[in-house]
Amino acid sequence: MKDFLIAPSILSADFARLGEDVEKVLAAGADVVHFDVMDNHYVPNLTFGAPICKALRDYGITAPIDVHLMVKPVDSIVPDFAKAGASMITFHVEASEHIDRTLQLIKEHGCQAGVVLNPATPLSCLDYIMDKVDLILLMSVNPGFGGQSFIPSTLDKLREVRKRIDASGRDIRLEIDGGVKLITSAK
Structure with missing residues (x-):
């Protein structure tokens, strides 16, 4: 099993060739397809909704799809x-x-459930x-826009969260x- 996954x-x-583009990155070694869903309320940007996810499944994409919701409210979507x-x-x-309720809702709908922690x-x-x-997803940039630089203090946070995960036994x-490049991923 790999120590890391690429998503x-x-x-x-x-987006005019979304299915083809996703097939290409999966063929090149990506493991998971990552969706950044933004509502222009929680973050100052707007992306796409569930129909894009369904379209990829209808196209034949079988890889795991990791949906990162940057929306408020969460539960309705x-x-x-x-x-x-x-x-x-x-x-x-x-x-x-209600974080517990949202986690439970996600699991009730048959998905793995996770939380996102902003840099602060x-x-x-x-x-x-x-x-x-x-x-647990750690943001290494402030959410809402692509192309930002990696926030170095995230590495300390990453180590601390890893300790908590290991201590949990789960x-x-x-x-x-955010801002992860080849050189950053090596750290």
């Missing part, structure tokens, strides 16, 4: 992405009124949900998102 965002794809074929759904803890989100929020999450995936 490129479809934000970089040519979860069922749409689950029905459209999402494998994993993550949300920002600041965007949910304190790790103390994990104290109450480690037994409920399947994955199989929790740890993801990092």
Whole structure:
């Protein structure tokens, strides 16, 4: 089993050829398809909804689809992405009124559930949900825009979250998102 998975965002794809572009990155070694869903409310940018996820499934993409929700409210959109074929759904803890309830909702819809921590989100929020999450996504940029530089302090946060995961004894995936380049991933 690989020590890491590669999950490129479809934000970089040519949407006129989305299915073909996703096939190409998967053939080149990507493991997971990453969806950055933005609503122009939680973050100041707007992307796409569940129909794009469904279109990829209809096209024949079978790889796991990791849906990163940068939306508020979260709960109303979860069922749409689950029905459209999402494998994993993550949300920002600041965007949910009831984090436990949102995690439960995601799992009830048959998806792995995770939380997203912004660069300034304190790790103390994990104290109450480690037994409920399947994955933790650390933002290494401020959410909302592509092309930002990696925030170096994220590496310290990454190490601390890894310790918490190991101490929990659970199989929790740890993801990092934003500004990751080949040189950054080596660290």
